[in-house]
Amino acid sequence: MTNVAQLMSLNPVSVSPDDSLAVVKQIFDHVKFHHLLVVEDSVLLGVLSDRDLFKALSPYLGTAAETPRDLASLNKKAHQVMRRKPVTLQGQANVKDAVHLFNTEGVSCIVVVDNQNRPQGILSWRDIIRALDRTDKRAAQ
Template sequence: MPAITQLMSRNPVSVSPDDTLAVVKEIFDQVKFHHLLVVDNKQLMGVISDRDLFKALSPNLGTAAETTKDLATLKKRVHQVMHRQPISLSVGAEVMDAVRLFNREGVSCIPVVDSFNRPLGILSWRDIMQALEKKQPRAE
């Protein structure tokens, strides 16, 4: 099995703890991934998922029932919603370390950080599944 650095997505998209949920929504509306790293002073502070965003925003946004109060949910800050101190892996971790974390912690992504807690990439369980599929010979 390849190293996690070969499987992870490099240069992950990140936001600041002080960014608004409007910024996060705009990013998620334009991309196909489901997690953003929250970075402050180049250090990993947390993770925010599209599910976290969905829970934090009013369901009336963009509907005829939308009110000023609904629009205000877009002004919430990332630090109010993010998962703090996320589980992460160091560059030297092995794929089985990631598998154990996915199974034990119930997370769907794991940031990969250097020794200074600076994010280098993000690993999803899908990345591992895709690597496994490539490793197996195709059935005829």
């Protein structure tokens, strides 16, 4: 059985808990992934998704109706918006464990950590679908 370490994306991008949402927005504006890890002293504290960011920012940013109050939403800190108890697995966990967590926890990513809660990678449901697609293609050959 495949374990999550074989499917996870390595080197997930992280921010510190005191980074502003302006920093987080800058990252999300230039990448194709949807989750940032919030890490301090190499230890996972939380996860911040692009949807979390979207909900935390004023909808008037960048519009003619923008006010100083709207701009101030960019000054919030990552720790104010992050999910504080992220769903995690260790690398040797199997894919069935991950699928179970996706179905029961309602998350779109699982952080793969070592036994000291240091991030090793990140697993999304898309990683699992990609692996299944590769398996199907190999079986069809």
